[in-house]
Amino acid sequence: MTGSAVEGRPTTSSAVLEVKDLSVTFRTEDGPLSAVDRVNLQVSDGEVLAIVGESGCGKSVTAMSLAGLLPRTATVEGSVRLDGVELIGADKRTLRSIRGREVAYIFQEPMTSLNPVFTVGYQISEVLRVHSGLSKQAARKRAVELLKLVGIPSAERRVGDYPHQLSGGMRQRVMIAMAVACDPKVLIADEPTTALDVTIQAGILDVLRALRERLGTSVVLITHDLGVVADLADRVAVMYAGRVVETAEVHELFARPQHPYTAGLLGASPAAGRHAGTHRLNEIPGLVPVLAEQPDACTFADRCPRAIDTCTTKQPALTAGVACWNPEGR
Incomplete structure (x- = not known):
C-alpha cells in the first residue's frame, strides 16, 4: 500500500480523503463541549483505516462530520477534502449529492x-434511482444483484422482505448493499459488527474484505474491537x-504500541493475543x-502509569506517530 493513512507519515497524490485540523464543538445548556480536537487523517485509494478508542473518544463524531x-448544535472547523473537493462549509445540495454516491455510511444498528x-x-x-438515475425496473434488478454480492441467499425473494x-x-448485509450501491469512493463503517455474534461478525468482515478487493473502495472503520482491526485494517x-x-x-x-493508552487497550483486549488461558485482562x-474545552495538558495523564510532570502542564503534539511525553519503549 502506497501513501499515508494518517498524520505523521509521508503522503502521495493517491489520498482520496484528507482531513486537516478537524475540530467539533457542541453547544449545550452547560456551555460548549469539545468533542473532536484538531484531528488529522488521510486515506489512500483502496485502503482500510481503522479509528479506535473507548466510547466517548470522538470516533463516531469524527465520522459523522x-x-x-452532525446536528445544528455542532460547530465544525478545519478541512475535509474528498478528491480535492472541500466538504466543510459546502452547501446542502452539494452534500446531498455526495452522500451515498461518493461517501457512504454503514451504521452500527441497521434496525x-x-x-x-x-421493503429492503x-x-x-x-x-x-436518486444517485444513478436508474428506472424502477433497472434499480430493482440491481438491488437483487447487490443482495447477492453481500451474500444474502434467495436474493430474488428477499428483495421483497421488510427489515x-x-x-x-x-x-x-442489506446496509452494506445500500452503502456500496453507487460504488462510493469512501465507505465509512461505524461499528459494523456491534451486537452480532462471532460467526455473523466473521461473515460481515468477509463481505467488507471482498468488497474492498473487488471494488477498490477506501474504508474508514470505526470500532473499539481490536480483533476487527487486526482482521481488516491496513493502518x-x-x-x-x-x-x-x-x-x-x-x-x-x-507489536510495538507507543502511547500508554494504546498499550492499555491492547492489554485489555483478548483479541490482542497477550492474555491466553486463565490470565486476567x-x-x-x-x-x-468529558471536556468543556481542551486543556493545556495531556488528557490521559490522570489514567496513565507513565505520567511525568510535563504531562500535567503541556499538551503533547502528534510527532513521529505518537502524542506522548513519555511513550512506551523510552
Whole structure:
C-alpha cells in the first residue's frame, strides 16, 4: 500500500480523503463541549483505516462530520477534502449529492437505520434511482444483484422482505448493499459488527474484505474491537478524548504500541493475543473525560502509569506517530 493513512507519515497524490485540523464543538445548556480536537487523517485509494478508542473518544463524531451529518448544535472547523473537493462549509445540495454516491455510511444498528415500512429492495432501489438515475425496473434488478454480492441467499425473494423479516446479520448485509450501491469512493463503517455474534461478525468482515478487493473502495472503520482491526485494517488511528494520540500500520501498532493508552487497550483486549488461558485482562483505570474545552495538558495523564510532570502542564503534539511525553519503549 502506497501513501499515508494518517498524520505523521509521508503522503502521495493517491489520498482520496484528507482531513486537516478537524475540530467539533457542541453547544449545550452547560456551555460548549469539545468533542473532536484538531484531528488529522488521510486515506489512500483502496485502503482500510481503522479509528479506535473507548466510547466517548470522538470516533463516531469524527465520522459523522466528514459528510456533514452532525446536528445544528455542532460547530465544525478545519478541512475535509474528498478528491480535492472541500466538504466543510459546502452547501446542502452539494452534500446531498455526495452522500451515498461518493461517501457512504454503514451504521452500527441497521434496525434503526432501515425504514420498517419499506421493503429492503425498495430502500436499495431508492439509492440507485436518486444517485444513478436508474428506472424502477433497472434499480430493482440491481438491488437483487447487490443482495447477492453481500451474500444474502434467495436474493430474488428477499428483495421483497421488510427489515423485521431478516436476521440481524442479514440486515447488516442489506446496509452494506445500500452503502456500496453507487460504488462510493469512501465507505465509512461505524461499528459494523456491534451486537452480532462471532460467526455473523466473521461473515460481515468477509463481505467488507471482498468488497474492498473487488471494488477498490477506501474504508474508514470505526470500532473499539481490536480483533476487527487486526482482521481488516491496513493502518490505525487511536483516538482519546477527541484527539488522535497514535497512528501506525496495524502490525506495527500491535507489536510495538507507543502511547500508554494504546498499550492499555491492547492489554485489555483478548483479541490482542497477550492474555491466553486463565490470565486476567488488564484494566485502564478511570473514565474518558468529558471536556468543556481542551486543556493545556495531556488528557490521559490522570489514567496513565507513565505520567511525568510535563504531562500535567503541556499538551503533547502528534510527532513521529505518537502524542506522548513519555511513550512506551523510552
